[in-house]
Amino acid sequence: MVTTAVLIRSTYPAGESVQEFGSFREAERMAGRLSEAGFPVQRVRVVGTGLRAEPATARPDKTGPDKAGRHKTRAALLGAGLGAWLGMLTGLVLGLFIAGPAWLSVLLGGLLIGAFLGGLTGLLTHWAVDKRTDHAGTSVIRVQRFAVEVDPA
Template sequence: MPIDLHSGPPAEAVATYPQYEGAQRAVDRLSDAEFPVSHVTIVGENVRLVERILGRLTTPRAALAGAGSGAWFGLLIGVLLGIFAVSAWWKVVVFGLVAGVVWGAVFGAIAHAMTGGRRDFTSTSTLQADDYLILVDAEYADEARRLLSTAAP
């Protein structure tokens, strides 16, 4: 049955997998068989956002996270400026690192305080789908089915 993705030619579902990794392996098998994989699409069905709460976010924790980010940025700037320093290049690098830590901590704390307590937690987000379809342009679908049915899992 052709599926309209609102762009490109009509496509047909040739396989369904419960995990993304299975769909990815199937496309890899097609690629290994020199199938024109530019005609393949992986579509997640019944997608949902899952947000896992990691912990409470306090102003000190926000400042610490900002200090970490600022340290990397300060180190980068210090190294870039240190390249052009004639003498004592390491002082420029250390100054960049320290300035990055201080300003990162200040901005992290201010940014958290400005939320007014509306989001006092840290989290990670992932997208999950119930199934992953392998869609192939209709003119190539039969060949993809044949290759996937004969390929080793």
């Protein structure tokens, strides 16, 4: 993609800027006009300038006394669900080696033990990571202007 030149610009030779535009679409049109005029398109690139990063969007579990408990509960429930699946799978595999109706108790035992251990793991993981990641969202890089550059002949 043409706009990746911004991230690794030091790897490209310095080009001569033809014109700057407010949108990528306008810069693409200018590159198209250069191509239609017979200019070698391999020597044209569109470079984003004026980069700025937008901050994270929110702090989900620090905004109120009620919300912190919900996130811990959600982490524990997700862990319990995953643990239940893994426990049930383990119970099924072990149940292959047990004859009679006892395999059902092995399956149920695996499901319950897996749910308990998975919930505990989810809660402990949330507790350990919660101190470092107390925000939601990601930063987004925005480009203010797009310059059409050509390599010197």
